[in-house]
Amino acid sequence: HHSESVNFSNRGMTLEAELNESNQFYLSHEIAVIHKKPTPIQIVSVDYPKRSAARIKEAYFRRASTTDYNGVYQGRYIDFDAKETKNKTSFPLKNFHKHQVEHMRQCLKQDGICFAIIKFISDQSVFLLRASDLISYWDKQTAGGRKSIPRKTIEKIGVLIPYQINPLLPYLHAVDTIIH
Amino acid sequence: HHSESVNFSNRGMTLEAELNESNQFYLSHEIAVIHKKPTPIQIVSVDYPKRSAARIKEAYFRRASTTDYNGVYQGRYIDFDAKETKNKTSFPLKNFHKHQVEHMRQCLKQDGICFAIIKFISDQSVFLLRASDLISYWDKQTAGGRKSIPRKTIEKIGVLIPYQINPLLPYLHAVDTIIH
Ligand SMILES: [Mg+2]
Ligand SMILES: [Mg+2]
Numbered sequence: 001h002h003s004e005s006v007n008f009s010n011r012g013m014t015l016e017a018e019l020n021e022s023n024q025f026y027l028s029h030e031i032a033v034i035h036k037k038p039t040p041i042q043i044v045s046v047d048y049p050k051r052s053a054a055r056i057k058e059a060y061f062r063r064a065s066t067t068d069y070n071g072v073y074q075g076r077y078i079d080f081d082a083k084e085t086k087n088k089t090s091f092p093l094k095n096f097h098k099h100q101v102e103h104m105r106q107c108l109k110q111d112g113i114c115f116a117i118i119k120f121i122s123d124q125s126v127f128l129l130r131a132s133d134l135i136s137y138w139d140k141q142t143a144g145g146r147k148s149i150p151r152k153t154i155e156k157i158g159v160l161i162p163y164q165i166n167p168l169l170p171y172l173h174a175v176d177t178i179i180h
Numbered sequence: 181h182h183s184e185s186v187n188f189s190n191r192g193m194t195l196e197a198e199l200n201e202s203n204q205f206y207l208s209h210e211i212a213v214i215h216k217k218p219t220p221i222q223i224v225s226v227d228y229p230k231r232s233a234a235r236i237k238e239a240y241f242r243r244a245s246t247t248d249y250n251g252v253y254q255g256r257y258i259d260f261d262a263k264e265t266k267n268k269t270s271f272p273l274k275n276f277h278k279h280q281v282e283h284m285r286q287c288l289k290q291d292g293i294c295f296a297i298i299k300f301i302s303d304q305s306v307f308l309l310r311a312s313d314l315i316s317y318w319d320k321q322t323a324g325g326r327k328s329i330p331r332k333t334i335e336k337i338g339v340l341i342p343y344q345i346n347p348l349l350p351y352l353h354a355v356d357t358i359i360h
Contacts, residue, residue: 033286035246040218041236056221059236066215070250072259075291077252106213111255 008163009124015084019069019117022167026073032172034071034078040064066103067114073172076179077112079104080131084119090148091118091129093141101138104131113179117161117171118154127158128174188343189304195264199249199297202347212352214251214258220244246283247294253352256359257292259284260311264299270328271298273321281318284311293359297341297351298334307338308354 009018016036026032045058067081081104083095096116104114114131129149137149159174189198196216206212224238247261261284263275276296284294294311309329317329339354 027286030286030289033283033290033292038218038220038242041221041239053240056236056239056241059221059239060233061236062218072257072287072290072292075257077255077257079252103213106207106210107252109210110213110252112213112252 015119022169025167032073079107079114082117088122092148126161129158195299202349205347212253259287259294262297268302272328306341309338
């Protein structure tokens with residue numbers, strides 16, 4: 001069981017930093033081209049000083065209408081979001097926005113490879129959860145079902161992503177198991 | 181010839197606005213899920229007022245390390261950048277940054293569908309140019325070749341995207357011709 005193996009995770013790193021580092025490995029080894037999208041910003045006011053770079057003086061964060069990561073792996077479109085939870089026994093669905101789930105639904109219709117990467121911070125374990133499974137829980141919630149996915153369920157229907165050295169989070173192995 | 185047909189282009193609209201509108205059509209008709217990436221920003225200082233939204237007080241534009249548009253169409257990864265030129269007889273390669281061309285090279289290695297959409301503002305004509313062709317001119321330039329691609333060449337090796345009503349720029353038709 002994974003809890004007995006050596007864990008290369010770094011407790012100081014966010015899941016996002018771990019994924020960015022892994023994506024950099026995949027990019028430099030020509031395994032996949034996957035990037036995090038920039039944070040969407042609403043710009044209100046910009047200064048254009050004569051001899052230096054344009055300076056944004058007033059701007060606000062906008063809610064993303066898509067997931068955070070996408071790219072290409074062996075010709076296939078890859079699309080996912082990454083979420084951390086401090087919860088030990090379940091993953092709260094409120095970590096997702098409606099727009100992100102709708103985006104996943106749209107990508108699945110186009111035959112994209114869509115999923116969530118979920119990290120339980122308490123024991124640093126990380127899972128890939130297929131978008132179809134996430135959407136199924138999401139829709140049940142809307143119909144009055146539970147507001148979270150039990151961790152036991154994620155262990156059963158998800159794919160464990162064990163930390164290793166290079167890349168730190170070899171999530172494309174997990175993607176291979178959901179493609180084939 | 182296209183110059184004789186009715187042109188639905190709107191001279192007040194930027195190519196980016198035309199593409200965003202076309203992508204919205206493709207999305208709502210479940211034809212493809214393609215979005216423009218947010219502009220990358222380096223945030224320096226943020227205010228967190230008690231009763232209102234976080235306000236970015238100082239930030240700077242960063243150079244994008246990828247192209248502007250990507251997404252999924254019939255399971256395939258789509259990746260492109262859009263460029264307008266006022267030049268009438270050629271497309272200046274300086275419209276692209278090195279990073280964008282390297283990103284296209286990386287995506288092609290992963291079997292992604294990569295291209296540029298080029299608009300000649302003078303007569304509102306729009307072409308799809310395969311990334312492989314763009315890269316070939318780019319590499320020749322680096323080796324001392326010409327700094328632009330002649331319009332006549334783009335007319336010959338590119339694919340014309342005629343304006344229509346819905347979507348305004350039916351560029352996925354042009355994509356079909358480069359996939360098949
Ligand atoms: Mg996120
Ligand atoms: Mg651009």
